[in-house]
Amino acid sequence: MYIDFADLLSNQVYHCMTQTIVPRPIAWVLSDNGQPTSYNLAPFSYFTAISSDPPLIMLSVGKKPDGSDKDTKVNIQNGKYCVVHIASAEQAKQVTESAKTLPYGESEIVQQQLELASFEGFALPRLADAPIAMACELFEMQSIGNTPQSMIILKVLHLYIEEQFATMNEGRMDLDTNALNPLGRLGGGEYWANGQSFTIQRPK
Known part of the structure; x- marks a missing residue:
């Protein structure tokens, strides 16, 4: 099969990309709503590492259905900090939900009654049950594309990993990814974990 993107509408291109760039890691991002103890939580699978010196990761954040900026973009732009989590497959329903x-300022964490834990040396908390968390600071933000998307580059300041999944070997960290069972993204409502795909439809 040969597909020329020049012949496709943008939503068709999106479908092709999300069906073929697989599996994708998911950034489960906590950001500050700018209100006391109110935090936004949202998943993004246009996400990757781009540099180790400095340690940089990238999110690509689109618009809400009404064309306004997503809360994550607004919060990072205003507050400069966020926490990026890597979820386990067991958390797939929570990630999807x-x-x-939601209206700006309403917290997914409150709605799902998710537990938070302090993140040592960082102003924002982390999700207590997420196996990996990265404390991040805004490095750069650019508007790209025709829609447009927000390309958000974050500098990782601190890393948290549940001790049961990580060991040190001659100064290098070894991660037991089979035990961690990280959640990956496929196309449509499909996810990937430990060699198996499964479907959870996104809520409206």
């Missing part, structure tokens, strides 16, 4: 569009 946090993709639901």
Whole structure:
């Protein structure tokens, strides 16, 4: 099969990309709503590492259905900090539910009754049950594309990993990814974990 992107509408291109760039890691991002103890939580699978010196990761954040900026973009732009989590497959339903569009200021964490834990040396908390968390600071933000998307580059300041999944070997960290069972993203409502795909439909 040969597909020329020049012949496709943008939503068709998106479908092709999300069906073929697989599996994708998911950034489960906590950001500050700018209100006391109110935090936004949202997943993004246009996400990758781009540099180790400095340690940089990238999120690509689109718009809400009404064309306004997503809360994550607004919060990082205003507050400069966020926490990026890597979820386990057991958290797939929680990750999916946090993709639901809520009015600005309403917290997915409160809605799902998720537990928070302090992040040592960082102003924002982390999700207590997420096996990996990265404390991040805004490095650069650019508007790209015709829609446009927000390309958000974050500098990782601190890393948290549940001790049961990580060991040190001659100064290098070894991660037991089979035990961690990280959640990956496929196309449509499909996810990937430990060699198996499964489907959870995104909430409206």
